[in-house]
Amino acid sequence: MGLLENSIRDLSVTQREFTAIRTATNQPFGVNLPVRYLQMDPKEESAIIDWLLGQGVHFVTTSAGDPTRYTKMLKDAGVTVYHATATLRGAIKAVDAGVDGLIVEGAESAGLRNPEEVHTFALLQAVREKVDVPIVAAGGIVDGRGMAAAFALGAEGVTMGTRFVASFESPVHQNYKQAIVAAPITGTALVDNPPRARSRGLRTPYAVEVSEGKRERLPRNATLDMLYVQGDVDNTHGAAGESAGLIHEIKSVRQIIDDTIASFWREIDRLAGLRPARPSAPGSTP
Known part of the structure; x- marks a missing residue:
């Protein structure tokens, strides 16, 4: 699923971007609300949320701020809410606030980072020990090997940012x-x-x-x-x-997704093949 990033101040920009996505696809997509960086008058902030809810958005991620700020309002409107966090404390706070799931970002991730770094391998395990909501893993994942590793550590899904920047469809230079x-x-x-x-x-x-x-x-x-x-x-x-150090070529978005899923199942099959046969119980028929 793709997400509309929304850290701007102008509702007209959000409307334009939302309309462009909806024109391009009839598939579902979500909206991200970076709480701390909306940076606007509370009335304007409320107007953006009211407008998004009016468009029938069913999936929202919140990030960079207090998960309690929007969770109840969004869930009362029937929206599924996941909160992005880079800390165990933030994950527990988000679950206590009632989120439906978490995006757990290890310190490998791009963009704004918590100065107290914990990388994906340890962070996923720490969060999974303490919560029972679905986890989407972020940070250091570009293919099916990383996806399989994330699942082994407790995730049910992955998100990839840098990998999709290096795609044919990405609008960056x-x-x-x-x-x-x-x-x-x-x-x-x-x-x-x-x-x-x-x-x-x-x-x-x-x-x-x-x-x-x-x-x-x-x-x-x-x-x-x-x-x-x-x-x-x-x-x-x-x-x-x-x-970025694991990305060796620019691919189409479709190829990235297809290759990731295919290599994920190859890794799962490879790991399953490593399991030794169970010895037969005494007196049983082999």
């Missing part, structure tokens, strides 16, 4: 896609994002200089335009997860 493909496994870096967060993106000259205090951070909108539109990779720090 080709330079950025090629930079993801060219990135080594150590090709991302964390940069401070005041006041409390950090952000993971490609390890560009700009990112290195900012992290060393040799260069001032660019405004977010300037970065987006320079990278996604103009393709200036060296002087920006676009979001990319550690999984």
Whole structure:
């Protein structure tokens, strides 16, 4: 399922993007509400939510903020709500708030990160020990091997961001896609994002200089335009997860999904084949 990201201030932009998606497909899609970054007057914020509910949206993810802020309102309207969290504490708080499921983001993930990092391998296990809602795993996953690993650690689904950026259909500049493909496994870096967060993106000259205090951070909108539109990779720090080092070619979205599902089942079959035959009980017929 795809999601409409919604961190803007203008309802008309949300309406335009929603209409464009609905025109392109009759398949279901969800909407993400990054609580802390909606950054608008409460009345305008309420107007966006009321408008989305009026469009028959049935699936919403919340992120970057307090899960109690919208959960009850959305669930009362019949919407399924998943909350994205990078911490065990956040996961428990979201479940207590009544969410239907969680998106558990390990520190490998792109974009804004909790400064107290816990990577996917440990975080999934910690969350699964404490909650019984469905978990969607995020961070470090680009194919069926990662998907199978996430399922083994307690997830019921996966989400992939960086992998889909490097797709033919992705609207970002080709330079950025090629930079993801060219990135080594150590090709991302964390940069401070005041006041409390950090952000993971490609390890560009700009990112290195900012992290060393040799260069001032660019405004977010300037970065987006320079990278996604103009393709200036060296002087920006676009979001990319550690999984960039596992992406070796640009593919179509369909091919990414088909390859992921096929390789997932290959891994499941391979693991099943490793199981030794059970010895027969004494006196039983082999």
